[in-house]
């Protein structure tokens with residue numbers, strides 16, 4: 306489907322950039338760390354965009370900016386076409402809600418489950434005590450929590466139940482967009498797919514749009530309609546999920562997919578066989594940031610930054626191989642293993 310047929314984006318990022326200034330002492334010169342570098346995204350109603358990449362590539366920084374929790378250094382986020390600075394904090398938190406990775410640390414241990422789930426309603430002054438109670442019970446039922454746990458505390462629940470509580474709390478004000486940062490990585494494997502299936506059902510029932518941040522391609526394959534692959538603060542490939550898994554185009558995406566074949570995807574992206582470690586965002590490689598690890602690099606990749614090239618079926622790939630049709634013929638000998 307073309308972008309036009311799918312209607313206007315509900316969430317957009319335009320040239321979104323975050324540069325942190327690092328100080329290494331009172332008299333030392335500050336250094337710049339480019340966490341997110343000019344990211345453009347457009348997410349349509351009902352989409353589930355999975356953002357994947359190695360630790361340190363900028364996923365969480367990007368999600369904090371999408372939530373309005375962190376101001377960008379440059380660029381902007383729009384919801385329904387309106388810049389988020391114009392929306393105001395209270396209205397914004399009714400439109401966009403986060404679900405965090407660790408349901409235990411994000412739930413107040415001294416509050417009852419009912420009080421935790423109803424907090425956003427109370428903060429926004431929605432309803433009276435009786436209607437809030439009804440809303441909470443209804444939402445608990447939707448997320449598969451038995452009503453008897455309402456008067457219990459987070460420590461009495463399993464990890465999966467705690468994540469159901471944080472999902473109920475995120476959805477109680479009926480947001481349009483939910484930003485899920487590693488929604489299942491703290492959970493037992495047996496519970497992960499239950500939570501992913503539930504997120505999918507809730508999206509259909511409540512007309513939600515998700516951005517799912519993860520290092521785990523299995524989560525993307527299970528849940529996402531589209532994928533954005535991040536590398537050192539850039540989205541280096543964006544595609545519809547099925548097309549991506551059938552035909553990953555960026556050499557980094559190909560290495561990521563290959564890594565899924567290794568057994569332990571639970572803690573972080575496993576060894577990618579790329580020869581060198583993820584680069585330091587405070588000292589990024591010149592040209593294409595991926596070139597030191599790329600088995601397909603060729604003349605100029607160490608000097609010239611690639612530009613996005615449209616992919617068949619929508620999305621883009623940011624690799625000079627696709628800008629220069631005969632580039633493969635000029636490949637430099639690779640220092641890394643074949644991908």
Ligand SMILES: Nc1ncnc2c1ncn2[C@@H]1O[C@H](COP(=O)(O)OP(=O)(O)OP(=O)(O)O)[C@@H](O)[C@H]1O
Nearest residue numbers: 325338340358359360361362363364365366367586
């Ligand atoms: N407040 C901050 N001050 C300075 N540097 C930061 C800050 N927050 C993040 N960074 C740096 O920005 C880069 C991107 O970090 P970010 O947490 O967004 O990556 P990530 O892909 O989410 O990683 P992870 O999966 O480990 O959370 C990293 O090098 C990180 O050290």
